[in-house]
Amino acid sequence: AIWGAYLIRTMFLSLLGMVTFWTTRVSALFELAIAFELLLSGRLVPLELMPSWSQDLAYLLPFVWTFYFPIQALVGDLSTAGLLGGLAAQAGWTIALTGLMLVAWRHAVRRYSAVGN
Template structure:
């Protein structure tokens, strides 16, 4: 009987480790679901109030139906691609835990990515459960819906958004080599990225000039771009161009992260771990 080579692949084991860590605390699933739905409900009622008080059929380039779908899918996408490992990396650098990866045949970048992917495989089930409930409720209540074609286009943009967001935070985590306590900095930058990615509001809320500037940054292609694919505001050529820009920023951040980490590892001193 031939052995399956995947069973002995160290990064497959890391992927499974990420899944196991996510499933270790089951109560956390329900807390995640609650913490996901509550802010989302706030967004939905906010936009209902804004459209109701304005009397306009379209605001910021969106109809009420499109805006509600945007609010739901932006929250979903933000959770699907969310990082969080930057704090763990900072702890590895500060406490010396990174040292063991430098002397073992395990690439730290690959280790972090496969562990991140494993965790996302589990989180996605919980997040999509809440998303389906919200979209079904909106469809039954107000006739809000979207086509399967738009959903498929959204799924095409999601892998690039996931990898791009991983690289953004992996690159930023390298700052922990120069800053002893990077938690506050990570938190501040996360808030900025949260807004600049379009997770809170569509980027059109900032006006044409600022919106165009933000569209030149990688953050817009993690949430704003995929969500506009599912709302039907992008045609085939714009989808292709957006995926191309995702690939461009992924290549740039791969190079940048390598430069940052090489420089950081040269000054790294393991004093713990």
């Protein structure tokens, strides 16, 4: 669960970093993404205390799988089915983000230009 969280978060932040190939002002987007991550991962407010619609949204995004799920797995609050489902969700997000990174990288390399020797 922890390695899956590491992979998902690293790829998500790498995708955010690749935005700099298209713009020079990425700090606002980065801060917005971190705010969403804090809120929807369960770091700022436990997911159980959030409205049901925001819990549903949180489970559709990768943030739950980078913080809340690994904590629940380590504490032992998950059933075997819940643990396997969470690991499958992490694997799915890892595959999806890998695909997005490959596509973004191909487009970014085409756009890149350097000046100098």
